[in-house]
Amino acid sequence: MKNTYKISLIILILSGFSACSVKTTASKSTTATGVAPIVDPLLNIPLPSDSGSITGCDGVYRAGANRCYYKNIPTVLASGGIYGQTWWSSTTNFLSNYPAIDPSQFSTDATFNIRIIPRYPTANAFSTFNKQCSSARMYATKLKVQFILHESGTALGNDIATLTSTINTPSKVYHFTPPSSSGPLVLEVVNVESDSSCSPFYGTNYPAKCATSDPYLPIPINAGGKTECVAFDIQYSTDSTYDVPGSSAN
Numbered sequence: 365m366k367n368t369y370k371i372s373l374i375i376l377i378l379s380g381f382s383a384c385s386v387k388t389t390a391s392k393s394t395t396a397t398g399v400a401p402i403v404d405p406l407l408n409i410p411l412p413s414d415s416g417s418i419t420g421c422d423g424v425y426r427a428g429a430n431r432c433y434y435k436n437i438p439t440v441l442a443s444g445g446i447y448g449q450t451w452w453s454s455t456t457n458f459l460s461n462y463p464a465i466d467p468s469q470f471s472t473d474a475t476f477n478i479r480i481i482p483r484y485p486t487a488n489a490f491s492t493f494n495k496q497c498s499s500a501r502m503y504a505t506k507l508k509v510q511f512i513l514h515e516s517g518t519a520l521g522n523d524i525a526t527l528t529s530t531i532n533t534p535s536k537v538y539h540f541t542p543p544s545s546s547g548p549l550v551l552e553v554v555n556v557e558s559d560s561s562c563s564p565f566y567g568t569n570y571p572a573k574c575a576t577s578d579p580y581l582p583i584p585i586n587a588g589g590k591t592e593c594v595a596f597d598i599q600y601s602t603d604s605t606y607d608v609p610g611s612s613a614n
Contacts, residue, residue, distance in 0.1 A: 423606025433601035433608045434469055438462060439483050442556045443593045444585040447510075451553040452598075455516070470548040472602035476540040478551075479608050481597040482507040482531045502593050503565045504558035506530045508580040509596055511538070512552050515545040524554070527613060528580070534599075536613035551600070558583050558594050 421432035440452050450456075454470050485502050511525040529535035542549060560566070561581045562574035573579050584592045601608045 418606065421606055422609055423601065424609055426605075426607055429604060429606050431605050433599060433605045435597070435599050436462075436465060437598045439486065439595050439597050440553065441485055441593060441595045442553075443583055443591050445556065446582065447555040449554070451556055453553070454548070454551040467548045469602070470551060471545070472542050472549065472604075473544075474542065475601060475603045475607070476513055476542045476549065477537050477608050478511060478525060478527070478540065478598065478600040479535045479537045479610055479613075480507070480509050480527045480529060481534050481599065482529055483595040483597060484531065485593040485595040502558075502560070502595070503563035504531075504560040504583075504592075504594050505563075506559050506579070507594055507596055508555075508557045509553060510555040512554055513540045513542060514550050514552075515543045516547060516550050518543070525613070534610055537608050537610040538613045551598075556583065556594060556596075557581055558592075560584055560592050560594070 418432050423429075423433045442451050445451055454467075482504070506529060508526065508528045511527070513523065513525075523540060525538035525540065527535040527538055557580035559574070559579040559581070560583055562570055562579050566584060571581060573581060583594060599608055
């Protein structure tokens with residue numbers, strides 16, 4: 365009888381400890397979710413929590429990353445031009461107009477992955493060296509943009525990223541092999557083409573390429589008395605960021 369009493373008493377005590385343990389765990393969880401996150405002053409998004417996630421970032425988590433991938437480059441607006449010209453560069457004076465963009469965000473050792481998102485032109489887009497657009501008009505439904513990445517002060521490399529996509533749709537992701545550099549790398553747009561020439565606005569005598577899977581041609585200049593425009597966003601990741609989401613382009 366005494367043994368039965370002792371066993372019952374032990375079970376009762378253990379049950380009490382178990383109940384206290386559950387309450388303590390729940391309390392810690394509630395406190396953690398109620399803590400205000402530390403906000404990244406550049407992108408205005410919370411920095412990673414202890415769990416390694418960044419609220420509001422759709423990037424691919426990578427160990428050691430401390431921020432979302434870069435999405436702070438103003439929309440690029442372009443018209444006309446030919447292959448090989450510098451349509452846009454990370455070293456041009458546009459950076460001086462955007463103090464929130466730190467040139468060091470183009471520094472990396474092993475990772476530099478990039479994608480584009482074609483956009484409709486707006487008055488807030490950053491104009492390239494090309495012709496001024498007429499009423500920010502665009503008849504393109506898809507774009508092809510080509511990039512190079514090289515060390516400052518060196519000859520351009522042969523690693524050319526070619527990215528294509530339709531309006532408001534992210535392209536695939538091109539994975540550069542970054543050159544070794546102690547300072548920021550130089551990212552440049554060396555060509556922009558579109559399917560604008562396949563639009564009925566330019567007539568019904570379509571170029572042969574319009575019927576292929578590669579309908580990209582130079583952007584029409586002063587066609588119909590007006591200048592065609594295109595626009596796109598540039599997004600990229602480095603060693604210190606989450607990776608750009610999307611399937612690989614290379």
